[in-house]
Amino acid sequence: MMRASDDRLTIYERSRPGRRAFVAPLLDVPERALDELLPPELRRSEAPRLPEVAEPEIVRHYNRLSRRNFDLDTGFYPLGSCTMKYNPKLHERVAGLPGHARLHPLQDPSRAQGALELMWKLQQSLGEIAGLPHVSLQPSAGSHGELAGVLLTRAYHEDHGDRRTKVLTPDNAHGTNPATVTMAGYEVVKVGTDERGNVDLDDLRAKATEDVACLMLTNPSTVGLFEQGIEEIERIVHGVGATLYYDGANLNAIMGICRPGDMGFDIVHFNLHKSFTQPHGGGGPGAGPIAVAERIEPYLPRPQVIVREGTNGSGPRYDLDYDRPKSIGRLRGFQGNYGVFVRSYAYIRSLGAAGLREVSEVAVLNANYLLARLQREGVAEYLPAAYDRICKHEFVLSGTPMKRALGIKTLDLAKRLLDFGVHPPTVYFPLIVDEALLIEPTETETKETLDRFADIVAEILREAAEDPELARNAPYTTPVRRLDEAQAARHPVVRQAM
Amino acid sequence: MTSYVSATEAERREMLAAIGVGSIDDLFADIPAQLRLGRALALDAGLSEQEVYDELRALAARNVSAEDEVTFLGAGMYDSYVPALVDSIISRSEFLTPYTPYQPEISQGGLQAMFEYQTAISELTGLPVSNASVYEGPSAVAAAGYVAKLENGRRRFIVSRGVHPHARETLATLAKGYGMETEEAPLRDGRTELPPLDDSVSAIILQQPNFLGVVEEVAPLAAAAREAGALTICSCDPIPLALLKPPGECGVDVAVGEGQTLGNRLDFGGPSFGFFAVTQSLLRRIPGRIAGETTDVEGRRGFVLTLQTREQHIRRERATSNICTSQALNALAGVIYLSWLGRRGLVELAELMLQRTAYARERLAAVEGVELLVDQPVVREFAVRLGAPVESVIARCREEGINPGYPLGRDYPELDDCLLVAITERRTRADIDRLADALAAAVATERERLAVRA
Numbered sequence: 001m002m003r004a005s006d007d008r009l010t011i012y013e014r015s016r017p018g019r020r021a022f023v024a025p026l027l028d029v030p031e032r033a034l035d036e037l038l039p040p041e042l043r044r045s046e047a048p049r050l051p052e053v054a055e056p057e058i059v060r061h062y063n064r065l066s067r068r069n070f071d072l073d074t075g076f077y078p079l080g081s082c083t084m085k086y087n088p089k090l091h092e093r094v095a096g097l098p099g100h101a102r103l104h105p106l107q108d109p110s111r112a113q114g115a116l117e118l119m120w121k122l123q124q125s126l127g128e129i130a131g132l133p134h135v136s137l138q139p140s141a142g143s144h145g146e147l148a149g150v151l152l153t154r155a156y157h158e159d160h161g162d163r164r165t166k167v168l169t170p171d172n173a174h175g176t177n178p179a180t181v182t183m184a185g186y187e188v189v190k191v192g193t194d195e196r197g198n199v200d201l202d203d204l205r206a207k208a209t210e211d212v213a214c215l216m217l218t219n220p221s222t223v224g225l226f227e228q229g230i231e232e233i234e235r236i237v238h239g240v241g242a243t244l245y246y247d248g249a250n251l252n253a254i255m256g257i258c259r260p261g262d263m264g265f266d267i268v269h270f271n272l273h274k275s276f277t278q279p280h281g282g283g284g285p286g287a288g289p290i291a292v293a294e295r296i297e298p299y300l301p302r303p304q305v306i307v308r309e310g311t312n313g314s315g316p317r318y319d320l321d322y323d324r325p326k327s328i329g330r331l332r333g334f335q336g337n338y339g340v341f342v343r344s345y346a347y348i349r350s351l352g353a354a355g356l357r358e359v360s361e362v363a364v365l366n367a368n369y370l371l372a373r374l375q376r377e378g379v380a381e382y383l384p385a386a387y388d389r390i391c392k393h394e395f396v397l398s399g400t401p402m403k404r405a406l407g408i409k410t411l412d413l414a415k416r417l418l419d420f421g422v423h424p425p426t427v428y429f430p431l432i433v434d435e436a437l438l439i440e441p442t443e444t445e446t447k448e449t450l451d452r453f454a455d456i457v458a459e460i461l462r463e464a465a466e467d468p469e470l471a472r473n474a475p476y477t478t479p480v481r482r483l484d485e486a487q488a489a490r491h492p493v494v495r496q497a498m
Numbered sequence: 499m500t501s502y503v504s505a506t507e508a509e510r511r512e513m514l515a516a517i518g519v520g521s522i523d524d525l526f527a528d529i530p531a532q533l534r535l536g537r538a539l540a541l542d543a544g545l546s547e548q549e550v551y552d553e554l555r556a557l558a559a560r561n562v563s564a565e566d567e568v569t570f571l572g573a574g575m576y577d578s579y580v581p582a583l584v585d586s587i588i589s590r591s592e593f594l595t596p597y598t599p600y601q602p603e604i605s606q607g608g609l610q611a612m613f614e615y616q617t618a619i620s621e622l623t624g625l626p627v628s629n630a631s632v633y634e635g636p637s638a639v640a641a642a643g644y645v646a647k648l649e650n651g652r653r654r655f656i657v658s659r660g661v662h663p664h665a666r667e668t669l670a671t672l673a674k675g676y677g678m679e680t681e682e683a684p685l686r687d688g689r690t691e692l693p694p695l696d697d698s699v700s701a702i703i704l705q706q707p708n709f710l711g712v713v714e715e716v717a718p719l720a721a722a723a724r725e726a727g728a729l730t731i732c733s734c735d736p737i738p739l740a741l742l743k744p745p746g747e748c749g750v751d752v753a754v755g756e757g758q759t760l761g762n763r764l765d766f767g768g769p770s771f772g773f774f775a776v777t778q779s780l781l782r783r784i785p786g787r788i789a790g791e792t793t794d795v796e797g798r799r800g801f802v803l804t805l806q807t808r809e810q811h812i813r814r815e816r817a818t819s820n821i822c823t824s825q826a827l828n829a830l831a832g833v834i835y836l837s838w839l840g841r842r843g844l845v846e847l848a849e850l851m852l853q854r855t856a857y858a859r860e861r862l863a864a865v866e867g868v869e870l871l872v873d874q875p876v877v878r879e880f881a882v883r884l885g886a887p888v889e890s891v892i893a894r895c896r897e898e899g900i901n902p903g904y905p906l907g908r909d910y911p912e913l914d915d916c917l918l919v920a921i922t923e924r925r926t927r928a929d930i931d932r933l934a935d936a937l938a939a940a941v942a943t944e945r946e947r948l949a950v951r952a
Contacts, residue, residue: 008799011614011837022581022843024850028927029857034849037856038875042713044743048621050841058837059583065611066592070604073591082597086502090547092589095765098565099558105767106571106904107562111896114560115766128540140633140768141823143810151675179810179820183644184675188815226528256539258529273823281827282608283598283630283787285769301671329671333574333636333664333756334767346554350500352544362503362510364525369513390517390525418604426600429811446504447513473795478603480800485602488792488804492781494627495617 007068011061012496015051021058049498068479069282070423076449078370080394080426080438081174081222083252083274085363088350091277091343100342105334109319115338116318119305122345123289129251129356130268131261132291136300138336142249143176145269145288146216148301150184151328152267152292153214153243155299159326162241164213170199172222172430174249186213193432197225197387201232208240218247219263220254220392222430224367224438234264243267243296251275252442253364253393256357266293272337275359276344287340298326303335362443363393366450370441371395373454382406382461386433393442399435406461407468410435413460415482416474420456499544562901564764568929569901572879572920573709574635574662575767576759578737579924581838584761584831593830598787598823602802603794608826609801612789615833622736622836623753624744625775630787631829632821635733635756636665638772639703640672641819642731642752645776645783646701647678648818649729654698655680656728658690660708663909665733669703688712688872688881692719695726701752705733706742710906711879711918712872713742720749736760736773738877740848745775752776759922761835762828771825771832782808785819787826847923851878854930855921861934862919867941871916879920881906881913884937886944888917894940900933902940 034043053061070077077084095101103115123135139145150167157164167181171190178188189207192200199217208215215237219227227233237244246265252275260268272278273286280286292300303320310316320335351359371391374383382402385395399410408416414424414437426438441450464471475481505513510522519525526534545553564577571577588594592607599605612630619628632638639662643655655673657666659682670680678700683692688710692702702723707713720730729751737759739745745753758770776784782805790804810817839847855878862882863870871881884891888905895902907914921930 008610010610010617011833012617015841020840020843021583021838022840022847024843024846025923025926027850027853029854029930031853032856034852037852038713038741038877042715042743042875043741044624044739044747047740047841047845048618048744050618050621050839050844051837052840052842053837055583055838058834059587061837062587062593062611062834063590065607066587066590067607068605068610069592069596069607070601071592072595077597079597079600084597087595088500088502090550092594094551094554094558096585097555097558099561099563100554101763101765102563102565102577103561103766104564104569104571104577104764104901105575106573107766107901108892111562112766114557117560118554118557125541140637140825141821143820143822144633144637147672147675147820151671154675174822175810175812175814175817176820176822178815179813179817182815182817183672183820185677226526228528228530230533231530254529256535257526258533258535262535263533271823279594279827280597280823281825282593282596282605282611282830283826284633284824285771285826285828286823287769302667328674330664330667331637331671332634332668332768333662337768338766339763339769342554346550348541349545349550349553350547352499353539353541355499355501355544356539356541358501358503361522361525362505365505365510365513365517365522368517368519368525372517390519390528414601415603418601423604424601444502444504447509475603479606480603480794480798481796483602483794483800483802484792485802485804488790488802489807492788492804493791494613494781494788494804495620496614 007064010496011051011053014053014057014061017052019052019054021055075421076445076453077423078425078439078441079423080440081249083440083442085277085442086444087277087279091346094346095339095342113318116305118345119341120307120318122341123305125348126270126289127291129255130291131259132268132293134297134300135289135291136304137289137341138301138331139288139290140332140337141286142269142271142288143180144331145290146176146180147183148290148331149245149267149269150180150214152296152299154184155328156296157213164211166212168207168212168215172432174222174247177216177247197223198227198229199233201229204233204236208236210240212240212242214243214245216245216247218250220250223387223396224391224394225387225389226392230263249274250393253360255360256353257360266296272340272344277347278340278343285337285340287337299328301331302327302329359443366441366443366445367391367393367395370450370454373450374457378458379461394438394440396433397437398433399437403435406464408464408471410437412471416460416471418475419477422453422456500547567899567901568932570903570919570933571901573904573918574756575764576920576922577764577924578759578922580761580763583838584834587834588827588831593827599803606800609789611830611833613791613801615829616789618833618836619773619775622739623775624746625753626778627781627784628775629784630789631825632772632774632786633825634768634770634772636662636668638754638774639665639733640669641785642754643669643673643701644676645752645780646729647676648783650700652698652700653678655701655703656683656699657703658683658705659685660690660710661703661705661733662709688874689714690719692722695722695728697727699726699728701729701731703731707735707738707877710871710881711876712874713877716748716750724749737848740844751780757832760832762831769825769828771828783818786821786824850923851921855880858921858930861930862937865934865938865941867945879918881916881918883916884941886941888915890944891940894943895936898936900936902933902937
């Protein structure tokens with residue numbers, strides 16, 4: 001039995017028989033015998049072994065745990081592809097208003113007009129940002145939006161009597177893309193990337209055949225670059241009758257500057273937990289609305305929020321439309337992650353068109369500035385940019401020269417960064433760059449923060465030149481040091497033993 | 499307009515110079531000119547914080563929430579009490595703002611909370627392995643179907659008509675993608691009746707208690723599935739599991755469910771979380787994140803995301819699911835809530851609901867024109883047949899400040915005169931009495947109208 005020091009005890013290890021927090025409301029109805037209400041053969045013999053802890057100790061326990069987390073309100077979090085921007089405090093306040101927070105999802109639409117109006121207006125705003133007119137807010141996260149998009153593609157083709165079997169994804173795609181394709185019953189075909197970081201157009205032409213249903217693309221791509229051949233890509237993909245899907249993970253780079261719909265994309269998903277400030281929550285909740293072109297609209301999930309203009313001077317009436325015979329159906333229960341919609345709507349209302357454009361401008365400015373800072377002498381020779389171009393909201397460095405010259409890997413650099421109080425970038429993604437670091441500073445960081453990060457990276461490289469062991473064994477100052485992940489996978493302990 | 503950007507004009511110039519370009523526009527020169535928007539987005543101008551607050555407050559005021567009426571609406575989400583400590587803890591930025599814990603050394607809080615959550619779900623379901631959460635209830639059912647498909651490669655699901663209509667529809671949506679057929683098993687006397695099962699059946703899918711509130715006898719159904727080599731998937735309401743024989747003891751292979759009622763708000767349907775627990779033999783098929791215990795280089799206990807070779811970022815097109823972001827914060831609320839209830843509290847809460855539901859059932863059954871749909875055991879929800887048009891009865895009750903429940907006819911044409919009534923710990927005897935009175939008056943009025951028309 002492993003012994004844990006006091007601040008590592010689990011809530012179950014703090015349990016003592018007889019302690020309690022909850023006190024039940026009074027039993028105010030005549031008490032009936034349990035056996036009469038629930039026959040013994042349906043009942044469990046032993047109550048679930050939940051912890052027995054008084055309220056003050058529960059609060060202390062979780063407060064202690066919280067202090068063992070690094071968070072965005074404490075420090076820099078340049079985790080590429082995740083858009084770790086500031087989450088405004090106002091959003092928590094408005095999402096907590098009882099009229100939003102205690103609204104039952106099956107409340108009659110006539111009595112949920114505020115919620116439906118908010119959803120309608122959010123749909124309109126997202127549609128405008130994407131340049132695609134029809135929006136469903138239903139998907140719960142980016143990968144759920146992707147699944148919706150590929151199922152929409154399937155429905156679209158089948159409705160046109162067209163059976164297709166393949167979906168194209170770039171070799172640098174987010175892992176969710178190929179995983180989604182399989183779940184939607186298609187075969188994944190990978191398309192290569194050229195030396196400039198763009199989709200390899202010759203490879204795309206060769207693979208874009210009549211049995212291809214869709215190309216899933218991120219633009220800016222997962223290497224942080226604008227896909228310069230996008231117009232040709234659009235011609236090739238639509239030329240074989242396939243749909244063009246936009247993975248919206250990187251939308252933070254282009255809001256108000258250019259739009260996926262104008263590039264010819266048919267289906268777009270948004271990550272409201274990235275560009276639209278829903279806090280990440282340590283792994284959710286998020287929301288992954290989709291926007292689609294006219295020809296895809298009939299297949300959108302059910303129900304759809306609709307508006308009917310008022311008659312005789314009354315205002316517009318919002319409703320849920322279930323009567324959608326060509327719909328792919330539901331993707332989840334109820335209407336989606338409404339609490340997330342409230343926050344993202346508040347964000348769009350706060351910033352407006354000019355503010356959203358400023359977000360993208362400064363996100364790209366910050367990324368290019370940090371890239372420039374990291375391409376100075378002392379860093380560039382160890383961590384060259386994977387592509388020598390103006391980047392969008394994020395960029396990729398390769399740690400290969402660092403590994404060769406200094407004997408430390410990208411993982412070691414990442415772990416050493418922890419000792420300097422910053423969150424490391426995304427590492428070892430995208431897969432097409434060896435020893436990759438994907439760095440996304442976001443628009444809400446200051447110049448000083450970017451400068452400090454560049455200085456820290458230079459410092460780590462300097463110290464590695466003297467003593468690579470320092471980075472190889474990092475971190476030192478964190479609540480735990482490097483953890484044995486192999487042991488965890490070989491002998492999985494996934495619950496508390498009792 | 500509100501802005502969360504720090505960069506001043508002077509800093510922007512300085513940064514542009516360091517980059518070696520003349521203007522912000524130069525940073526977007528790689529976007530073909532004809533693709534640039536060339537105008538402002540057609541959105542309203544940005545507002546100050548207080549103006550946004552006022553607008554969001556005005557929208558909230560146009561909703562009738564559980565704060566404004568006595569509600570008996572349930573059908574998958576429940577007006578249960580969220581204790582203050584849940585709000586307090588989950589609003590700490592250390593839990594609210596981090597990403598998925600990819601760097602375990604600085605994410606021990608979140609990872610340990612996941613481990614504690616997984617333990618609680620394992621205890622509730624009687625199954626040894628829980629993941630760290632999926633999106634919500636109905637999509638968890640569909641994700642469970644995918645596990646069955648991966649496990650045995652068969653082509654059909656048998657789905658009880660007692661499974662939440664949203665879950666049945668979600669399963670059908672996703673099953674179409676991954677190439678499976680779904681077939682419905684009917685309810686008889688409120689309980690699932692399985693058709694004969696053959697070796698084309700991948701899984702049977704049940705709900706406990708089912709959508710009509712009835713406690714199913716799961717064990718014999720699961721035994722029949724096992725006999726045919728099929729898996730049993732059961733969607734569960736977690737609070738009744740305090741009293742009911744846990745799915746793991748009934749032969750269930752995959753137990754899933756909607757977690758909202760565990761410390762999460764109604765939020766008009768989300769975000770909440772879905773729980774997902776499996777037998778040991780399905781450990782490597784489970785979707786989503788799993789926290790596991792291990793040690794650091796100094797031998798200290800620590801937690802990591804484990805078994806990641808199942809997941810999309812490693813396994814890509816061969817992953818067991820595409821899920822990435824799930825519902826960590828909502829699951830954290832769940833484990834805090836369950837810790838607050840504690841071992842005895844969970845049972846006391848479920849028993850209180852059981853007793854009040856029994857009382858409500860008796861009170862409503864005594865109303866002239868109202869009868870119970872079935873008299874099988876229920877825990878916190880039950881269906882009544884009204885001898886009057888349901889939507890009109892609901893409208894009349896609302897005028898009295900009572901939302902009497904969910905009209906079953908929306909999903910079950912054969913039950914178009916039925917109402918589904920949910921009791922939570924927030925509904926007191928006085929509330930139930932008011933419901934009975936309002937329903938009695940509404941049904942009587944509607945029956946008179948019918949009689950006059952006849």
